[in-house]
Amino acid sequence: ARIVTLPGDGVGPEVTAAAVAVLQAVAGHYGHEFTFDEQLIGGCAIDATGEPLPAATLAACKQADAVLLGAVGGPKWSDPNAPVRPEQGLLGLRAALGVYANLRPLQVHPALADLSPLKNERLQGVDVLFVRELTGGAYFGAKTRTDDTATDECKYTVAEVERVARRAFALARGRRKQLTSVDKANVLETSRLWRSTVQRIATEFPDVKVEHQLVDSMAMLLLSQPSRYDVVVTENLFGDILTDEAAALAGSLGLLPSASLGESRVGLYEPIHGSAPDIAGKGVANPVGTILSAALLLRHSLQLEAEAVAIEAAIDRVLSDGPHSRDIGGQAGTQDVLDAVLQALD
Amino acid sequence: ARIVTLPGDGVGPEVTAAAVAVLQAVAGHYGHEFTFDEQLIGGCAIDATGEPLPAATLAACKQADAVLLGAVGGPKWSDPNAPVRPEQGLLGLRAALGVYANLRPLQVHPALADLSPLKNERLQGVDVLFVRELTGGAYFGAKTRTDDTATDECKYTVAEVERVARRAFALARGRRKQLTSVDKANVLETSRLWRSTVQRIATEFPDVKVEHQLVDSMAMLLLSQPSRYDVVVTENLFGDILTDEAAALAGSLGLLPSASLGESRVGLYEPIHGSAPDIAGKGVANPVGTILSAALLLRHSLQLEAEAVAIEAAIDRVLSDGPHSRDIGGQAGTQDVLDAVLQALD
Ligand SMILES: CC(C)[C@H](C(=O)O)[C@@H](O)C(=O)O
Ligand SMILES: CC(C)[C@H](C(=O)O)[C@@H](O)C(=O)O
Secondary structure (H helix, E strand, O other), X not given: OEEXXXXXXXXXXXXXXXXXXXXXXXXXXXXXXXEEEEOOOOHHHHHHHOOOOOHHHHHHHHHOOEEEEEEOOOHHHOOOOOOOOHHHHHHHHHHHXXXXXXXXXXXXXXXXXXXXXXXXXHHOOOEEEEEEEOOOHXXXXXXXXXXXXXXXXXXXXXXXHXXXXXXXXXXXXXXXXXXXXXXXXXXXXHHHHHHHHHHHHHOOOOOOEEEEEEXXXXXXXXXXXXXXXXXXXXXXXXXXXXXXXXXXXXXXXXXXXXXXXXXXXXXXXXXXXXXXXXXXXXXXXXXXXXXXXXXXXXXXXXXXXXHHHHHHHHHHHHHHHOOOEHHHOOOEOHHHHHHHHHHHHO | OEEEEEEEOOOHHHHHHHHHHHHHXXXXXXXXXXXXXEOOOOHHHHHHHOOOOOHHHHHHHHHOOEEEEEEOOOHHHOOOOOOOOHHHHHHHHHHHHOOOEEEEEEEOOHHHHHHOOEOHHHHOOOEEEEEEEOOOHHHOOOEEEOOOEEEEEEEEEHHHHHHHHHHHHHHHHOOOOEEEEEEOOOOXXXXXXXXXXXXXHHOOOOOOEEEEEEHHHHHHHHHHOHXXXXXXXXXXXXXXXXXXXXXXXXXXXXXXXXXXXXXXXXXXXXXXXXXXHHHOOOOOOOOHHHHHHHHXXXXXXXXXXXXXXXXXXXXXXXXXXXXXEHHHOOOEOHHHHHHHHHHHHO
């Protein structure tokens, strides 16, 4: 299988290297052949080529089986009014690959419950899979700007909602069969289209229980009753906000993976943390989110379920027994955590 | 002073009546004359007149010194595709009164820390004032809908951002002199206009320390470091989501007040909870959020600071010593809580 790696900026190269080492170990154990093709994206791509998503990167990604990304951005390129910005590389890649469904699983490891801002009893049984629409909405709508006024258009078509809703229902079917769809249907026209489309798709999945929540209520319910939710599907911007809120519950952003999937086989896998410029290059970044993203890559793009489960079990062991990186209260560096994961995999 | 009351739907009439009783007691103690003019809004207005914001209601509000609202909406009127909806009454009123700055203070009463989903140590010193832009953005932008597609336009002008930013800076100046402005400037054009405008207004308030956060990060930081924030200013939809998330920290929505202010004297005051149809008419709703909204009314529309502080002190005492309503773990009804507040006021 061909895997394109996009280490990107900040801690991206460090955590990507760790995940590649884990994938190589898995390939060895199970007798697979993975080839890794490293390409530029984000700030480092701007520096090297002037563009956040060089044509060579995009071409390589389109021919790959899967793409593993570290992180993009940093203070060097952070002027929001700059003509080219690292995030454009990421947004352009999501759109070009057509990965409309961003999966963000949230579980709270029992050994880390004390790190969570939430009271421990609220964390019992929390196991949520967010499905964020990733290629529509205000992120990709028309924008205008004059000296005096700015606009962003949020746009959704029925087809865009249908495909992400079907994906979310199908995922719910393989879990606890509950889907929560989040919108702001009391105010937004796109949310009314969203809600009625989800309601219609629900008839194709009579075994899945569906409920609708307003985004403001959901922001509350994620804190007051997080264990109530199974699969949560929502539009791009609401998903951006709610998944980061939910991520806070895990105690550290460094732990959480994501998978972005479309109709084609090639998926995009990245940790949900950013480039963390304050700790970049110090060898202390937590590689767990990226390693778990590699597990999702094996599961969703390469259909290697046993291999994915093996990585997840190894991470589970390391989170239980240590070593722990600094973000989760330990002293270990990236390499220490990687070594422990590799050992747990054996 | 002339106060229009808009009890609205669900528990709205019960909590509004309690707040009016407190205002009447304050008027007696301090020798003020308040007149109360009750008008229709929301679902009850649709039932009576076919419109969620009857002309008579709007006319009365425009001539008042302040407006005290309970809540609007309920299952009877909750079809998002219905031609008239209760929320339209509320949104129409906000726009017609020009109350562009929605103030939502958040404090966690020490006696109620156990009710909060957040670990008690994170709640220490939490004292945040949210300033949500209330009359712009996607709430009031152009909307389109066809069978296949829906759009919502988010629009902001420099003048709209300036006025709410100035208000937020001025409020920060009277507090801990820190302002956090929240946007999504790495993706949205309106957010880039927002950020650069806030940055420019900051030069008028050199004594206030300003920082910018992305809305997704802020959704996390509100949980991991809530005590770090003083005044938080943001646009309408982000404010809707973040203030509900923050409200969850208080343990019950029933506790929190809001004030919506514009250039004119007339402000709109309402608890942040909704119409709570499940407990409507049972005499068990928590009146605290509405009573505290009445305190904000005295402070901001009537310039009666001592009277506002007296109400807040009475509520503080009742939250410390009880009686507590069901939402905060007690058995007391609305009237019991009201009686205790009236007694504490004496
Ligand atoms: C970097 C940014 C454009 C991105 C987003 O908003 O989608 C990030 O926050 C994320 O959630 O992956
Ligand atoms: C009822 C609804 C339209 C309203 C809003 O979204 O502004 C409410 O959620 C609020 O926050 O006051």
